[in-house]
Amino acid sequence: ACSSRFVLSQMHPMWQEPLEVPGGDRQSPIDISIRKSVFDPNLKPLVTRYDPRTCQQIWNNGYSFLVEYDDRTDKSTLHGGPLEDQFRLCQFHFHWGENNNWGSEHTVDRHLYPAELHLVHWNSDKYSLFEEAVMEDNGLAVIGVFMKVGRRHEGLQKLVDALPAVRHKDSVVEFTKFDPSCLLPQNTNEYWTYAGSLTTPPLTEAVTWIIMKQPIEVSHDQLAVFRSLLFTSAEEEVQKSMVNNFRVQQSLKDRTIRSSFN
Numbered sequence: 001a002c003s004s005r006f007v008l009s010q011m012h013p014m015w016q017e018p019l020e021v022p023g024g025d026r027q028s029p030i031d032i033s034i035r036k037s038v039f040d041p042n043l044k045p046l047v048t049r050y051d052p053r054t055c056q057q058i059w060n061n062g063y064s065f066l067v068e069y070d071d072r073t074d075k076s077t078l079h080g081g082p083l084e085d086q087f088r089l090c091q092f093h094f095h096w097g098e099n100n101n102w103g104s105e106h107t108v109d110r111h112l113y114p115a116e117l118h119l120v121h122w123n124s125d126k127y128s129l130f131e132e133a134v135m136e137d138n139g140l141a142v143i144g145v146f147m148k149v150g151r152r153h154e155g156l157q158k159l160v161d162a163l164p165a166v167r168h169k170d171s172v173v174e175f176t177k178f179d180p181s182c183l184l185p186q187n188t189n190e191y192w193t194y195a196g197s198l199t200t201p202p203l204t205e206a207v208t209w210i211i212m213k214q215p216i217e218v219s220h221d222q223l224a225v226f227r228s229l230l231f232t233s234a235e236e237e238v239q240k241s242m243v244n245n246f247r248v249q250q251s252l253k254d255r256t257i258r259s260s261f262n
């Protein structure tokens, strides 16, 4: 999997914005202003082929919880959309708030969602490891899916039921046979795309962002279980609940947001 080889140990609490940022002209997240986005008729439909047998584990890394996939072969892939190459799924994770009024990293015309899902892929046509791709400007592709409060999401529930086992930072639990396509909205042909960065250190400007227009619905109780996770490890005496794990919005600078729809 793409991140378990790195324990982000010497990381300052990520929500104190680091001083220097690599480049700094294509940072994420951003507000997606609908009127500023440009329809691009050449954008293709997204093609995701995810094999649930590559699902391996859930890991609390002290910032979010990651569901990690075996990315040693091209079994779970993404191509199409704005992408020239084929990308390999390595993990997905979420960002959420302390209540249902905020929590997403991206916004649409300043509208905040209570949570946002990120499916992280790296360019396996050009690079041989995630760690290489993360330093290159065409290295990563992240699908962002907004989450709003509504009906219970049956596919998400298997994940929610596993969360108490990874309550503390650095805890890992086996998690298999999960098909992340169940977390995509039924309409994946309508999305925005722009050139951005990781939203946590090292904030490298390696990400082609693909943000779904249609949110998925999850229940209030399912989000409440996300908030029962902890930033802190079992040894630490003061336990801090894992909430508000989103980065502040960054300037669009000289970028164009393209939409796949009119």
Ligand SMILES: C[C@H](CNC(=O)c1ccc(S(N)(=O)=O)cc1)Cn1ccc2ccccc21
Residues within 6 Å of the ligand: 002, 003, 006, 008, 118, 120, 130, 131, 134, 142, 197, 198, 199, 200, 201, 202
């Ligand atoms: C980046 C990597 C840890 N971070 C991520 O994998 C990651 C993925 C997606 C997002 S988001 N929220 O934008 O979707 C954020 C972070 C570790 N790692 C690998 C190489 C490497 C080099 C220096 C420091 C850490 C390093």
Ligand SMILES: [Zn+2]
Residues within 6 Å of the ligand: 093, 094, 095, 118, 199
């Ligand atoms: Zn993320």
